Amino acid sequence: MKSNHARNFLLFFCCFFFSTRAFSQSTAEDSIAYASAIENAKSIYHKALYPEEGLYTGPEYYGYPFRFQEGQPYYYKDQMDTGWIRYEGVLYQNVGLRYDLIRDQLIVVQPKNNARICVVNDRVNRFYLFNTTFIYLKTDTAKAAISPGIYAVLYEHNDNMLLKRNRKKITEELTTNEGILRYINDNNAFAIKKGNTYYSVGGKKDVLRVYADKKKQLQQYIRRNNLDFRRDQDNALAKSVAYYDSL
Structure with a gap:
């Protein structure tokens, strides 16, 4: 019917x-x-x-059969958020979403039965989760500079973008009394899109290398605003890209 x-x-x-x-x-x-x-x-x-079946045809997602001593595996917090997703060119709104950063797996919640379903990542165009926009970069789009996958968009204007590859990994410790203890650590990476080219970046030197045509102005801006690329990496990178874009 x-x-x-x-x-x-x-x-x-x-x-x-x-x-x-x-x-x-x-x-x-x-x-x-x-x-x-x-x-x-x-x-x-x-x-x-x-509920549109095209978005809910993947395998069911199952969590982890063990607990973590520290950290949790999902983006931002260990709970579902209501957002939107553009999947194979079709926009779906008011969708329950979760993003597992260990498995690099986007999860949608089936509204009929609350089942958690794994989507096919490379069919994702964009999605919005916890006030953050994410995109999927294919291999041919990113060329060889950065790995294909899901990236958070920290800045986007004209032909300039700052992207963050949010990932987490599990470390294990074998103990005599408690067995295996598991901890979660962040394992993030950043990239800048300038024109049609993607560059892997990690700190100030990389930013100045990418934006060598405005290096002097950018150095002055970073120094004047005390941008800290170690303790406040997201903010320092985003402000640097935005400033270059304004020149």
Whole structure:
């Protein structure tokens, strides 16, 4: 039954899309109205299919069969957040999300039964979780400079981006009384996108290397604002990229 509804709404959506496109005008007002109509049609289509099975077809996610002495494996905190995800070009809103940084696995929550489902990472375009936007970079997109995978977007404007590869790893300690004790440590990496090229960066020297054409101005800005690339790496890198972008 639901598949019939899906086909009907898909037919409706296609007819609506092409008919509105055929009659759309070139004025700014008409362009805004046209875009609004398309988004409204998409919203109706998504509501008719809710919960949309295309997003929930992966294997079920299972947590860890042991506890950790320190740390937790997920992005930001050990709980689900409601966000959005663009998956294979389709935008899904109000989705329960979690991101396992040890397994590098994005998880969506099936609204029917609260099952945790693993999505296929390389089908992810973008998603929004705990006030952070993430993107998936494919191998051909990132070329050979950085590894393909999911990156947090710390800064994005024009052709400049600062990306953070959030990862965690487990370290184990064998004890006589308590057996194996497990700890979680951060294992992050950063990259800058300048134009169409990606650069792996870790600190001030790397930033100055990437932005060598404005090195002097950037050095002065870093010194003047006391940017600390060791203790406050995210902020120092983001401010440096943003300043270069303003020059």
